[in-house]
Structures are given as structure tokens and as C-alpha cells.
Amino acid sequence: MNPLLKIRGLKKTFPLTSGIFRKASGHITAVDGVDLDIFADETLGLVGESGCGKTTLSKIILALEEADAGSVLFDQTDIRKARGVELAKLRKGIQVVFQDPFGSLNPRKRVGSIIEEPMIIHNEGTKRERREKTRELMSMVGLHEDMLDRYPHEFSGGQRQRICIARALAVHPRLLICDEPVSALDVSIQAQVINLLVDLQKKLNLSYLFISHNLSVVGYISHRIAVMYKGRIVELSQADSLFSRPLHPYTKCLMEAVPEPVPGRAKGFGYVKKGEGGLSGSLTGCPYQPLCPQATELCSKESPRFEEKEQGHFVACHRAG
Amino acid sequence: MNTGKEHHPSKKSTPAVESKGALLEIQDLHTHFHTPEGVVRALSGVDLRLNEGRTLGIVGESGCGKTVLALTILRLIPQPPGRIAKGKIFFQGVDLLSLDDKGIREIRGNKISMIFQEPMTSLNPVFTIGSQIEEVIALHQPHLATTRRQARDVTVQMLDMVGISSPGKRIDDYPHQLSGGMCQRIMIAMALACKPSLMIADEPTTALDVTTQAQILSLMKDLKDETGTSIILVTHDLGVVANSCDEVAVMYTGHVVEYAGIESIFASPLHPYTKGLMRSIPTIEARKRGEILHTIPGNVPMGKDVPQGCTFNNRCEEVMDICRKEYPPVFVPAEGHSVRCWRYRR
Ligand SMILES: Nc1ncnc2c1ncn2[C@@H]1O[C@H](COP(=O)(O)OP(=O)(O)OP(=O)(O)O)[C@@H](O)[C@H]1O
Ligand code: SF4
Ligand SMILES: [Mg+2]
Numbered sequence: 001m002n003p004l005l006k007i008r009g010l011k012k013t014f015p016l017t018s019g020i021f022r023k024a025s026g027h028i029t030a031v032d033g034v035d036l037d038i039f040a041d042e043t044l045g046l047v048g049e050s051g052c053g054k055t056t057l058s059k060i061i062l063a064l065e066e067a068d069a070g071s072v073l074f075d076q077t078d079i080r081k082a083r084g085v086e087l088a089k090l091r092k093g094i095q096v097v098f099q100d101p102f103g104s105l106n107p108r109k110r111v112g113s114i115i116e117e118p119m120i121i122h123n124e125g126t127k128r129e130r131r132e133k134t135r136e137l138m139s140m141v142g143l144h145e146d147m148l149d150r151y152p153h154e155f156s157g158g159q160r161q162r163i164c165i166a167r168a169l170a171v172h173p174r175l176l177i178c179d180e181p182v183s184a185l186d187v188s189i190q191a192q193v194i195n196l197l198v199d200l201q202k203k204l205n206l207s208y209l210f211i212s213h214n215l216s217v218v219g220y221i222s223h224r225i226a227v228m229y230k231g232r233i234v235e236l237s238q239a240d241s242l243f244s245r246p247l248h249p250y251t252k253c254l255m256e257a258v259p260e261p262v263p264g265r266a267k268g269f270g271y272v273k274k275g276e277g278g279l280s281g282s283l284t285g286c287p288y289q290p291l292c293p294q295a296t297e298l299c300s301k302e303s304p305r306f307e308e309k310e311q312g313h314f315v316a317c318h319r320a321g
Numbered sequence: 322m323n324t325g326k327e328h329h330p331s332k333k334s335t336p337a338v339e340s341k342g343a344l345l346e347i348q349d350l351h352t353h354f355h356t357p358e359g360v361v362r363a364l365s366g367v368d369l370r371l372n373e374g375r376t377l378g379i380v381g382e383s384g385c386g387k388t389v390l391a392l393t394i395l396r397l398i399p400q401p402p403g404r405i406a407k408g409k410i411f412f413q414g415v416d417l418l419s420l421d422d423k424g425i426r427e428i429r430g431n432k433i434s435m436i437f438q439e440p441m442t443s444l445n446p447v448f449t450i451g452s453q454i455e456e457v458i459a460l461h462q463p464h465l466a467t468t469r470r471q472a473r474d475v476t477v478q479m480l481d482m483v484g485i486s487s488p489g490k491r492i493d494d495y496p497h498q499l500s501g502g503m504c505q506r507i508m509i510a511m512a513l514a515c516k517p518s519l520m521i522a523d524e525p526t527t528a529l530d531v532t533t534q535a536q537i538l539s540l541m542k543d544l545k546d547e548t549g550t551s552i553i554l555v556t557h558d559l560g561v562v563a564n565s566c567d568e569v570a571v572m573y574t575g576h577v578v579e580y581a582g583i584e585s586i587f588a589s590p591l592h593p594y595t596k597g598l599m600r601s602i603p604t605i606e607a608r609k610r611g612e613i614l615h616t617i618p619g620n621v622p623m624g625k626d627v628p629q630g631c632t633f634n635n636r637c638e639e640v641m642d643i644c645r646k647e648y649p650p651v652f653v654p655a656e657g658h659s660v661r662c663w664r665y666r667r
Contacts, residue, residue, distance in 0.1 A: 049530035156620045157383070186382035186557060188617035191601040195614050213530060220603030220614070243605045257535035259560030261602055263583040 002076065003037035004207050005061065005094075005175055010034040010070035012056055030056040031067070032231035032287075035306070038175065043201065043208040045222030045239065047215060047254065053231040054211045058177045061209070062096055063087065074175070092122050095168035097161070099180035104164055105152040111138075111163055112148035118170045137166040140203075141196060158189035165196065169204070179211045194221055215258050219243055224312075227251045230287040233306065237313035247309060247320040249292045286318065294319045343411070344519060344551050345371040345394070350408030352386075352393045355401060361624055363389040365575040367408070368651070371519075371568075376545065376552040378566035378583070380559060380598075382621050386575040387555045391521045394553075395435060396425050413518065431461050434512040436505070438524035443508055444496040450507050451476050451492035454514060461515035479510040484540055502533035506540065513544060523555040538565050559599065563587060571595050574622065574632040576648075581658040591660040593637045631663065639664055 012031040030053040038044045046054055059065035061072055063079050072079040074090050082090055095118070098104045105114055115134045119125060125133065135145045141162040152160055161181060168176055178197065182190040198221065200206060212218050218225060218239075225242045227235040227250065235248040246252045285300040286292070292299065298318050306316040352364040363386045371377045379387050392398050393405055396417065410417040412433065417425060437443045445453060455472040458465055466472035473492070480488035483506040496504060505525060512520055522541070526534035542565060545552055554565055562569050562583065569586055571579040571594065579592040590596045600615035607614065619636045622628065628635045631644040643663050652665035 049532060158620065186621070187559075187598055187601045188382065189620065191603065191614040191616040194603060195616060198613075215531070216605070217603050219605035220608045239605060240609065253532060257531040259535070259538070259558065259564040261559040261563045261587065261599065263563040263587050 001039065004040050004042075004075065005036075005038040005209075006071075006073040006076075007034055007036040007061070008071050008073075010057070010060065010072065011068045012053075012060060012065065013068055029231045031060065034070070034228075034231075034233055036226060036233060036236075038207050038209055040174070040207055041201070041205055042224065043210050043222045045218035045225040046209060046211045046228060047213060047218050047225060048228035049213060052228045054228055055179060057228075058096065058179050058209065058211060061177060062094060063091060088122070092118075092171045093173050094175045094177065095171070095173035096177040096179065097164045097168050097181045099183050105160060107152055110149050110151060111143075111155070114152070114163060115167045115170055118167060122171050124171060133170065134166075137170055140169070140200070141166045142192075156189070157185050158192055161185065161193050162196065165193075165200070169200070172204075173206070175207045175209065177209045177211070180213070181210075182217060183212065183214065190217070197221065215254060227254070232287060232316065233314075234288065234317070235313075235315045236306075237310075237315075241310070241313055245310075245313075247313065247315040248288075248317050249294050249319070250288045253291075286316075288317075343370045344373045344413065345369070345553075346409075346411040347394075348409040348411070350390075350393060350410065351406040352389050352398060352403060353406050354403050356624075358624055362575050362627075363403075364393060364408075367572075367575070367577050369570055369577060369580070371551055371553065373518075374545075374549050374551055375567045376554055376565060378562040378569040379553060379555045379572060380557060380562055380569060381572035382557060382598075384621055384623055385572040387557075387572055388523055389575075390572070391435065391523050391553065391555055394521065395429055395433060397429075430457070430517075431515050432517055433519045433521065434515055434517040436508045436512050436520065436522040436525045438527055444504060446496050449493050449495055450480075450499070454479060454507070454511055457511050457514045479514060480507070482544070483507070483510045483513075484536070485510075500533075502529055502537065505529065505533075505537055509537070509540065509544070513548065513550070516548065517550055519551045519553065521553045521555070524557070525554070526561065527556070527558075534561075541565070559602065571598075574627055576632065576661060578633070578662070579658075579660045581655075585655065585658050589655075591654060591658065591665060592633075592662050593639045593664070594633050597636075597638075631661075 010031050011029070011033055013027045013029045015027050034057060036044070048054055056065060060067045061079065067080060074093060077086065077090060079090055112134055115137055116130050119130045119133065124130065134148065138145050138148065143159060143162055143166070152163070155163065182193050185193060194217065197208065201208060210218060210221055222239045224237065225239050226233050227248060229250050235242065235246070235251045242251065246255055285302055286304050289295045289299040296318065304316045304318045306314055308314050309320055347367055347369040350364050350367040351362070354361040354363055367390060379390065381387055389398065394410055394417065398405060405418060408418070412428065417428065420428070444450065451473065454476045455466065458472055458475055465475050477488045477492055480491060485491050485503060485506055499507070526537050529537065538561065541552065544550070556562060566583055568580070568582055570577045571592065573594050579586065579590070579595050586595065590599055597615065597617040601617065603614055617636050622632065622635065630646050631637070631649055634640045634644040637644065641663055649661045649663045651659050651661055653659045654665045
């Protein structure tokens with residue numbers, strides 16, 4: 001089966017500036033040779049700490065950011081090479097929901113026009129049809145149709161995220177990128193939005209790239225999970241086996257760090273190192289080597305290859321079993 | 322540190338004294354905000370108790386009054402629009418609300434210190450971190466730093482204690498040169514510089530990565546064990562509570578609706594809101610079982626939307642007639658475990 005989205009060898013570096021004169025002082029590699037597939041009807045979770053490159057990766061997929069190298073095939077067309085009508089078609093197929101439901105909604109526009117907007121951009125339907133569709137979308141995401149003429153500030157955080165989802169779905173995308181979609185929400189509201197996303201996926205045959213730093217949310221919603229560290233995918237597997245048998249020391253560290261709502265389950269924090277960790281420099285070996293409790297000579301010299309260690313379970317680590 | 326306006330709802334000359342044992346005891350505390358849309362009862366009758374050397378977690382969803390509670394204890398509520406309308410806050414036997422400006426300023430920073438959610442914005446961007454810590458030491462622990470040299474040495478020690486590597490170099494850095502996690506370590510260093518009896522931390526790790534959060538929480542735990550400081554830890558994360566606290570108070574619409582030791586609250590949550598919160602947490606086990614996540618219907622009500630009677634009655638699965646009429650008093654179904662819910666009336 002061909003994947004819906006196929007990313008190969010993707011690279012993106014940003015110049016690093018320092019001092020008041022913004023002198024270029026090297027560069028930072030935000031995405032460092034990423035290979036990823038997302039299949040139809042699949043949720044691929046992407047976890048990693050802030051600044052590891054998750055958002056840059058999603059911006060490249062959305063054609064909002066130019067990559068330096070590699071390819072992003074959506075339905076077998078390379079997003080990086082597409083222009084004009086072809087690009088517009090690709091853009092329609094991939095929509096996004098961001099973390100901040102406050103910042104991403106225009107405060108001066110009524111909710112109805114916000115949801116309708118993508119249909120106008122992509123020239124869909126008559127005015128009547130678009131209005132009809134907007135109503136349909138609102139009830140699909142659990143908002144009352146009467147709320148059409150209200151402004152974003154009249155909605156709660158969870159409702160605003162529903163508005164963002166409705167808008168993203170207006171032009172029938174096949175892939176929805178969810179970049180920290182529930183991070184700004186309270187737990188009880190977060191659960192409502194997660195249930196909505198799961199439900200919509202079944203109804204509309206959507207694929208999700210679900211980006212979050214919250215492992216338990218990602219674990220709940222994803223079929224497969226990719227762990228990103230300093231621009232690289234260091235581990236990728238089925239959600240279940242990632243949780244039951246994490247192979248990469250960084251993944252183990254992440255799992256250990258998540259505070260579980262169970263008292264007395266004292267954490268050893270064997271993998272969570274004290275101290276603030278090394279900042280990224282020019283490294284020859286494994287990017288996790290400066291913090292890794294399992295590192296050996298080899299790790300500082302040679303970059304580990306991303307290999308399939310068990311069926312469907314990939315990891316980039318010299319020490320992984 | 323922070324300099325807010327001073328407030329003194331009642332200026333008695335002799336502070337009232339309360340029962341012994343507790344470091345902090347809050348009784349029937351009310352804080353209101355007078356807004357154009359009407360009065361917001363951010364705290365409407367909070368009772369709480371914290372003993373020496375303990376960590377008390379305050380949990381609840383956005384807008385339930387956690388930050389207002391923290392600010393009220395320190396009398397940092399902006400006034401207007403805010404007003405501490407009623408109540409008592411006994412700290413080491415003295416009612417903080419009865420102190421004059423000078424009195425509360427001495428408590429603040431000397432005996433009680435506070436850490437805020439946004440470490441970047443709480444540090445002054447134009448001074449080096451070293452000079453900011455030195456200033457706190459000079460202000461609150463002058464005997465530790467009679468010379469510049471000494472102040473610098475003490476500061477380096479503090480940075481080292483909170484896990485900043487090469488502190489001798491870092492001391493001359495400006496806040497923007499540090500990561501969020503490092504800034505939060507420095508806030509902790511500053512909060513501890515005055516050797517407080519009580520440290521109030523409002524969402525100290527919410528803006529940080531999980532790995533950094535784990536480091537900061539274990540740092541706070543270690544420092545508490547060393548110095549014996551009591552901690553009030555405000556968070557919306559039940560996982561953080563389970564890992565870091567001894568007791569927990571669950572807040573909803575300005576009330577403490579449940580209070581218990583953490584073993585007890587996680588083993589047998591009583592309030593329907595607490596139960597709902599716990600069941601809303603997604604887990605991989607739940608997904609394996611194909612479960613739909615439990616949700617609490619609706620939203621947290623604010624201002625005039627707060628229902629009459631029990632304020633949770635419009636979202637509650639166990640609502641009864643009386644819940645719509647009267648706000649439930651405190652019931653104590655088990656020792657040390659109290660709850661404001663009519664279900665527990667005997
Ligand atoms: N300066 C203010 N003016 C008016 N209302 C205020 C003010 N500060 C707080 N409030 C109100 O008091 C209530 C409690 O707010 P508070 O900030 O304590 O919530 P919180 O529990 O800390 O929430 P969060 O989890 O979002 O930090 C809210 O309804 C809020 O709108
Ligand atoms: S008092 Fe009634 S409405 Fe309130 S939480 Fe208890 S059962 Fe529910
Ligand atoms: Mg707050």
C-alpha cells in the first residue's frame with residue numbers, strides 16, 4: 001500500500017544569529033534527514049521536546065516553509081516541486097489545527113465566515129451551498145448552528161478549538177496536521193476534543209499527524225508514534241510496543257519523566273539527567289550522546305543508523321537491543 | 322522579587338492568634354473582582370490547612386481561582402478591581418490580613434516566597450541573573466553577604482545548588498541567554514535565597530518540557546527535604562500532584578471542593594468533579610481497551626453562569642434535588658478526607 005504522505009531525506013537548517021548585531025554564528029539543523037510515512041486512516045503521533053523540529057517539519061509539509069533537501073510526496077506528488085494549480089490542490093488536501101485556538105482565529109470575524117473562508121479560498125460551491133456546509137460542519141464538531149453569527153471571544157477554549165477543526169475540515173482534507181491541538185485545554189475539555197478527533201477520523205477517513213509533547217495523549221490517540229530528537233526521528237513503532245518496549249534511551253527518558261497520576265510510584269529518574277543538558281553543537285556522533293546514560297566510545301564517533309530492530313519497530317541507537 | 326500594591330482589608334493593631342500546629346490555616350476566605358460585567362467571586366469561602374514541612378497541591382481547571390488564592394495569601398491582589406472581602410489567613414499564628422503594609426512586606430520574601438509560571442517574564446531582562454540574586458540576598462539575608470565578594474560567592478553556591486552547571490560563568494548571563502528550565506531554576510534559587518518557611522509555586526513547570534519538568538520537580542523535592550520549607554504547589558496536572566504532594570485541595574469555582582492526603586484521593590476520589598477529572602486522563606491502556614475517554618460535559622462556568630446551589634450541578638452525573646437549591650457544606654466521610662458534596666450527607 002502506498003502511503004498517503006511519504007517523506008524522504010528531509011532537511012532544513014536555519015542560520016543562528018547572536019549578539020545585538022545579529023551576526024551569523026553558524027546554523028541550527030531543525031530537521032535533519034527525516035524519513036516518515038503516514039498511511040490512509042492512520043494517526044501518526046510525533047513527540048519530542050520543544051525546539052526539536054516538530055513544528056518546522058509540519059510547516060514544510062504544509063508548504064509554509066521551504067526545505068533544503070529531500071522530498072515530501074502527498075499522494076505521490078512532491079509538495080516541494082508542485083506549483084500553481086497542482087500546489088493549490090495539495091494544499092487543500094492537507095489542513096492544520098494549531099495549539100492556540102485564540103491566536104489562530106480572527107477576532108473581528110464571525111464564526112460562520114471563519115469556517116467558510118477555506119471554501120472561498122478554494123473556490124468551492126455557491127454562497128448558499130457554503131452556508132449550508134458551514135452549518136453542517138458546526139453541528140459535526142458539536143457546536144450549535146445558532147452560534148454562526150458570534151465572534152470568537154464569545155467561545156470557550158474548547159469551543160474555539162472545535163471552530164478551528166470545523167474550518168480545517170471545510171475543504172475535505174485527507175490529512176489533518178494537529179500541532180499540539182489540546183495542549184492549551186483543561187483535562188476535561190481536552191478529553192472532549194480528543195473524542196471528537198477520534199470520531200471524525202472514523203467518519204471522514206482522515207489521516208492525522210498528531211504532534212504533542214504530551215505522551216499520554218499521543219499514546220491514547222496514535223496508531224504509530226515517532227519520537228523526534230534534535231531534528232531526527234530516533235524511534236518509530238506501533239504505539240503499543242513503544243510504550244511496552246521503548247528501545248531508544250531518549251524515549252525511555254521521556255516515559256520516565258511523565259508524572260503518572262498514581263501516588264507512590266516513585267520515579268528513579270535514572271534516565272532523566274540532572275542539569276540542563278548540552279546545547280546543540282556540531283556533533284559527529286549520536287545527537288543524544290551528551291545526555292545518554294548508555295553512551296559508549298562509538299556513540300560520540302559515529303551517527304547510529306535508523307534500523308528496524310523488531311518487526312515495525314525502528315530505532316537509531318548503537319545500544320538498542 | 323515582586324512588588325505589588327499593598328492591601329489591608331482590616332487594620333487591627335494586635336493580630337489575632339489561632340490554634341497551634343499548622344503553618345498556614347485559611348478560614349472562609351473570599352476574594353472578589355469588581356468588573357463591568359459584575360462581581361466575580363474568584364474565591365468564595367476557602368478553608369485550608371498546611372502543616373510544617375508538607376507539600377500541598379492545589380488543582381483545578383483554568384479560572385477556578387488557584388492563582389487568586391496564591392496572590393491573596395501574599396496580599397498581591399490588584400486593588401481595584403480586586404478585594405479580599407472576608408476571611409482569615411493565619412501564618413505561624415498571625416493573621417496576614419491583619420498586618421499593615423510594613424508587616425506584610427516583611428513576611429513576603431522573608432518567610433513566604435513565590436515562584437510564577439512564566440520564568441522569563443518574572444526575571445528582569447536588563448540585569449544579570451547574578452545581580453538579581455545578590456539583590457535578594459542583600460535584602461533578606463544581609464548577614465550572609467557583607468561584602469560584594471561574599472555576595473557573589475553565596476550566589477554561585479545557590480546557582481550550584483539548583484543544578485546550574487558552571488555557575489561561576491553563568492552568574493554574568495542575562496535572562497534571555499538562558500533556557501526556560503534554567504530560568505525556572507534561577508527563580509527557585511531566588512525564592513530560596515531568603516530561606517522561607519513557605520514557598521508558593523504557581524504552575525512552576527507548566528511552560529517546560531516533561532524532562533525539564535521532572536528535573537525541576539525533583540529539585541524542589543530535594544530542596545524541601547534539605548531545608549524543611551513547606552510548599553504550596555499550584556498545578557492543573559494530577560500527575561504532578563501524585564508525584565510531588567502530600568496533601569491536595571481540588572478547587573472548583575472558587576471553592577475547595579475536596580481535600581485529602583494523596584493516597585486517599587487517588588485511591589478513592591469522592592467529589593464527582595474529582596472523579597470526572599481523573600477519568601478524563603487519556604492512557605494507552607484505555608485505548609487498547611477501545612474506550613472512549615470519559616468527559617465532563619460543558620465548560621467551567623464563570624461569573625453569572627455559575628449555577629445556584631452546588632456550582633457543579635449543571636455538569637454533575639450524580640446531581641440530586643437539593644444540589645440545585647443549596648451549596649453543600651463540608652462533609653468528612655473519612656478521617657482527613659473532606660468534601661463539599663451532598664452525596665456525603667449522613
Ligand atoms: N484582575 C482580575 N480582574 C478580574 N477578574 C479576575 C482578575 N484576576 C482573576 N480574575 C478572575 O478570577 C477567577 C479566578 O482566576 P485565577 O486566575 O485564580 O484562575 P486559575 O485557577 O489560576 O486559572 P489558570 O489555571 O488558568 O491559571 C477567574 O474567573 C478570573 O477571571
Ligand atoms: S452536591 Fe450534588 S451536584 Fe454537587 S457535586 Fe455533589 S452530587 Fe453533584
Ligand atoms: Mg493560574
